[in-house]
Amino acid sequence: MTWYVSNPATLRKVTLGPASDDSGRFEAPAHTTSALALRGLVYVAAFVVMMAFLLIMGYVLANGLPALTPDLFAWEYTSANVSLMPALVNTLLMAFLSLLLAVPIGVGAAIYLVEYAKRGSRFVALVRMTAETLQGIPSIIYGLFGLLFFVSMLHWGLSLLSGACTLAIMVLPIVMRTSEEALLAVPDSYRQGSFGLGAGRLRTVLRCVLPSALPGITGGVILSLGRCVGEVAALIFTAGSIAAIPDFAGQGIFALFDSARTLAVHMYVLASEGFHIQEAYATALVLLVLVALLNAGASALTKRLRKDN
Amino acid sequence: MPVEKTRPVSFACVEERDPQLDRDAVFEANDSLAAAKMAVRSLDLYYKDFHALHDVTLEFPEKQVTALIGPSGCGKSTLLKTLNRMNDLVEGCRVEGDVLLDGADAYRTLDPCVLRRRVGMVFQQPNPFPMSVYDNVAYGPRTHGVKRRAELDEIVEESLRRAAIWDELKDRLKKSALGLSGGQQQRLCIARALAVNPEVLLMDEATSALDPISTAKIEELVGEIKRDYTVIMVTHNMLQALRVSDKTAFFLLGDMVEAGPTEELFTTPKDQRTADYVEGRFG
Numbered sequence: 001m002t003w004y005v006s007n008p009a010t011l012r013k014v015t016l017g018p019a020s021d022d023s024g025r026f027e028a029p030a031h032t033t034s035a036l037a038l039r040g041l042v043y044v045a046a047f048v049v050m051m052a053f054l055l056i057m058g059y060v061l062a063n064g065l066p067a068l069t070p071d072l073f074a075w076e077y078t079s080a081n082v083s084l085m086p087a088l089v090n091t092l093l094m095a096f097l098s099l100l101l102a103v104p105i106g107v108g109a110a111i112y113l114v115e116y117a118k119r120g121s122r123f124v125a126l127v128r129m130t131a132e133t134l135q136g137i138p139s140i141i142y143g144l145f146g147l148l149f150f151v152s153m154l155h156w157g158l159s160l161l162s163g164a165c166t167l168a169i170m171v172l173p174i175v176m177r178t179s180e181e182a183l184l185a186v187p188d189s190y191r192q193g194s195f196g197l198g199a200g201r202l203r204t205v206l207r208c209v210l211p212s213a214l215p216g217i218t219g220g221v222i223l224s225l226g227r228c229v230g231e232v233a234a235l236i237f238t239a240g241s242i243a244a245i246p247d248f249a250g251q252g253i254f255a256l257f258d259s260a261r262t263l264a265v266h267m268y269v270l271a272s273e274g275f276h277i278q279e280a281y282a283t284a285l286v287l288l289v290l291v292a293l294l295n296a297g298a299s300a301l302t303k304r305l306r307k308d309n
Numbered sequence: 310m311p312v313e314k315t316r317p318v319s320f321a322c323v324e325e326r327d328p329q330l331d332r333d334a335v336f337e338a339n340d341s342l343a344a345a346k347m348a349v350r351s352l353d354l355y356y357k358d359f360h361a362l363h364d365v366t367l368e369f370p371e372k373q374v375t376a377l378i379g380p381s382g383c384g385k386s387t388l389l390k391t392l393n394r395m396n397d398l399v400e401g402c403r404v405e406g407d408v409l410l411d412g413a414d415a416y417r418t419l420d421p422c423v424l425r426r427r428v429g430m431v432f433q434q435p436n437p438f439p440m441s442v443y444d445n446v447a448y449g450p451r452t453h454g455v456k457r458r459a460e461l462d463e464i465v466e467e468s469l470r471r472a473a474i475w476d477e478l479k480d481r482l483k484k485s486a487l488g489l490s491g492g493q494q495q496r497l498c499i500a501r502a503l504a505v506n507p508e509v510l511l512m513d514e515a516t517s518a519l520d521p522i523s524t525a526k527i528e529e530l531v532g533e534i535k536r537d538y539t540v541i542m543v544t545h546n547m548l549q550a551l552r553v554s555d556k557t558a559f560f561l562l563g564d565m566v567e568a569g570p571t572e573e574l575f576t577t578p579k580d581q582r583t584a585d586y587v588e589g590r591f592g
Contacts, residue, residue, distance in 0.1 A: 118400065119400065187436070189432065189434060189436035190436065190438055190439075191398075192395065192398070192432060192436065193432065193436045193437075193438060193498070193501075194438070194448070194452075195395065195398065195425065196393065196395060196425055196429065196430040196432070196502070197425065197426070197429070197448060197449040197452060197501065197502070197505055198422045198423065198424075198425040198426035198449065198452060198453065198505060199422070199448075199449075199452040200422055203452055207448070207452075208438055208448075211439070211440075212438075212439050
C-alpha cells in the first residue's frame with residue numbers, strides 16, 4: 001500500500017484516476033494564458049509597491065542630503081538658518097505628551113471592553129462603533145475642534161497642550177482598537193488558568209493577559225506615534241507655528257501653553273513659503289529617520305519587556 | 310477580586326435562606342455528604358434555558374480519586390467546573406443546590422478566589438502561561454502573597470517534584486514554558502496547580518490531548534498525589550477510570566445514573582444504561 005502511495009508515478013495515476021481520460025486538464029492551469037497573466041500582474045503590483053518606496057526615499061535623499069548642513073541643527077531658529085532643531089525637540093515633546101494622554105485611556109478602555117464588559121453587550125458595540133467612526137474623521141476636523149474647544153473655549157491658546165490634547169483624541173481610537181484586538185487575541189485558556197489558581201480579575205489582567213497582549217498594543221502605539229509625528233493639519237490650528245522650544249526651564253509647567261512648531265509643520269511652512277524648498281527636503285529626511293528610529297526603539301522596548309515577563 | 314465579590318451568587322432564594330441553618334440541615338439530612346471532602350447535593354445547573362445537570366447528589370471521598378465518566382455532552386465537565394466556580398465565567402450559567410467543601414457551603418461562605426485556591430484545576434489542553442517554567446509555578450503563590458525569593462524557590466522545587474517533573478526541568482527553570490512538549494506542559498500545569506497547596510484537584514480530561522506515554526506518566530502521577538490530595542477527574546477513557554480511580558460516577562444526558570466503587574461499577578453495574586456504556590454499546 002505505502003509503496004503505491006509513495007511512488008510518484010502511481011500516485012499521479014491514483015489521484016487522477018476518475019478523470020484519467022482527460023488528465024491533461026489537471027496539469028494545465030499553471031500554463032494557461034490567464035494564469036500567466038495573473039502571475040505577471042501580481043509581480044507588477046509587488047514591483048510598483050517597491051518602486052514607490054524606493055522613488056520616495058531616493059527623491060527625498062537626493063534633495064535633502066545636500067541641504068543637510070550643521071546650520072540646520074542650530075539650537076536657535078532664525079529666518080537665515082531655518083534650523084529644524086526646535087521643531088525636532090517639539091515633535092518629540094508633542095508625541096510624548098499625546099501618547100501620555102492617549103495610551104492609558106485607550107488601553108484602559110480596551111481592557112474594560114474585553115475583560116470587564118459583558119461580551120457582546122450593546123454598550124461594547126456602541127463604543128466600538130464610535131471608535132471606528134472617530135478613526136475615519138479627517139485630521140483637519142480634529143484640528144477645527146481643537147481650535148474651538150482647547151484654544152478658544154478653554155483659553156489654552158495655540159499651544160503645546162492644545163496640540164497634544166487634539167492629537168490624543170485623534171489617536172485614541174487607534175490605540176483602543178489595536179489594544180482591543182491584541183487582548184481579544186490572548187487565548188481564554190490563559191485567563192482560565194489564572195482564575196483557576198485563585199487569581200482575581202485585576203491580577204489576571206495585569207499579570208497574565210496584558211503581558212501577552214503587549215506586542216499588539218505596542219503595534220498600536222507605534223502606529224499612533226507615526227500619526228502624531230506626521231500630523232500637520234490638526235496642529236496648525238491648535239499648536240501654532242512658533243519655531244522655538246517651549247521654555248520649561250524658565251516657566252516650568254506653564255511652558256505647556258507656549259506655541260510649538262513640530263517637524264511636519266516646519267516642513268509645511270518651509271515648503272509653502274517657497275523660499276527654502278531644499279531645507280524642507282532635509283527636514284523630510286530627518287522626519288523619516290526620526291520615525292524609523294522611534295519605531296525601532298519601541299520594538300526593542302517591547303522585546304525587553306517581554307523577556308522580563 | 311472585587312467583581313466576583315460584589316456579584317450576587319446565582320442561587321435561587323439566596324436571601325431567604327440562612328447559610329448556617331442550611332448547613333445544619335445538610336448535616337442532619339445526610340452525614341456522609343458533610344463528612345466527604347467535597348460533595349454536591351440536589352445540584353441543578355442551567356445554561357440560559359438549557360437544563361444541563363438534573364438533581365445531582367454525589368460525594369467525593371477524601372484522598373481518593375473519583376472519576377466522572379459518560380458520553381460527550383452528558384454534563385460531567387460541567388459538574389467539574391461547578392466545583393470550583395469556573396462556571397461563574399460562563400455567561401448565563403445558573404446553579405441551584407449545594408456544593409459542599411468539608412461540609413461547608415462553598416458558594417455562600419467562600420470567596421471564589423479562596424475556593425479556587427483550595428480546589429485547583431488542570432485543564433484539557435495544557436495551558437502554561439507564556440512565561441518561564443519558574444514563573445508559571447510561582448504564579449499561584451505570588452497571587453496569594455508569597456514574595457520572598459527563598460520561599461518561592463522552595464515552593465517551585467517542591468511542586469515540580471510532586472508533579473514528577475523536577476529532574477526534567479530543573480536546568481531550564483528560566484526557559485519559556487511554551488517550549489516544553491505537550492506532556493511536560495501538562496505536568497507543569499499540575500505542578501502549578503499544586504503550588505498553591507490545594508486540598509482538591511480537578512482534572513478535566515487532562516490526558517486527552519496527550520500521547521500514550523505522557524498519559525501513562527500522568528496516570529502514575531495521579532496515583533502518587535492522591536496520597537495527599539482528593540482528586541476528581543473527568544475522563545473519556547474508561548480504561549483510565551478503571552486504572553486510576555477509586556470511585557466512579559456515570560453520567561448520561563445531565564443525569565447521574567450511577568456512582569460507586571470503580572470495580573463494582575465496571576463489573577456489576579446496577580443500571581442497564583451503565584452496563585451498556587461500560588461494555589461499549591454506546592458513547
